[in-house]
Amino acid sequence: MSGPAWQPVPWQGGGPGQPVPSPMLAAHADRERAVDVLRAGFAEGRLQQDEYEKRVEQAYGSRTLGELARLVADLPQGPQPFGTPFAQQPYPGRAAGVPATFLPAPAATNSKATGALVCGVLCVFTGGITGVPAVVLGHMARGEIRRTGEQGDGFALAGLIMGWLSVAGWALFVLLMVAAFSGGQ
Structure with missing residues (x-):
């Protein structure tokens, strides 16, 4: 053989x-x-x-x-x-x-982070009225992102920055208005 x-x-x-x-x-x-x-x-x-x-x-x-x-x-x-x-x-x-079926699903973007970014951008068009919601949503989103590992920390941070700038702008405006009205009397 x-x-x-x-x-x-x-x-x-x-x-x-x-x-x-x-x-x-x-x-x-x-x-x-x-x-x-x-x-x-x-x-x-x-x-x-x-x-x-x-x-x-x-x-x-x-x-x-x-x-x-x-x-x-x-x-x-x-x-x-x-x-x-x-x-x-x-x-x-x-x-x-590896077929896409077996790959882990990409992490979702936190919806509150997206909301914070949208409110922050709208501050420019609404005269700063959406600044407070941007700040609130941004802080909530960053907390959730740390807990859950979702995506969107940059969105939340951008919304926070624009929101705080809007709030600071409104505070400065109100402070100047109070100073102007009290200084004239």
Whole structure:
């Protein structure tokens, strides 16, 4: 009998022209992640029962990330590959990018921060009447942004600055008016 004694099964990878699998040792979390990928593949009908059970057994017995990668190379793997160093290495079946479905949603901009900015800008057109709402909304938005991690701190800060300038302008105007009326008597 000629030829190599070991023939790679298609889902095991490691054939000619394929990247060398990672020799980094796998952690328990890496094995669990591989089993999760296998479980999802089985649930989606991508794997038969016997193949799923065989791969799960091999996943728990794997020592390296390369062995785990070969077990899941032909399955969709979601947003997180095995370990950061290994994530930088290509392996068979790995997509070039992560589908947008699996990416975290971008953080939303705080609506109060947007309101503060709008009120601050409107100060110019309303003669400063919207300055107080800009200040109130700006302070509330910055507090919420610190608590929740939302976006919009720049909007809130800009609204605060314009609002406080408007309030200071009104205070100066009132002070000058009082001085003008009291000085004339």
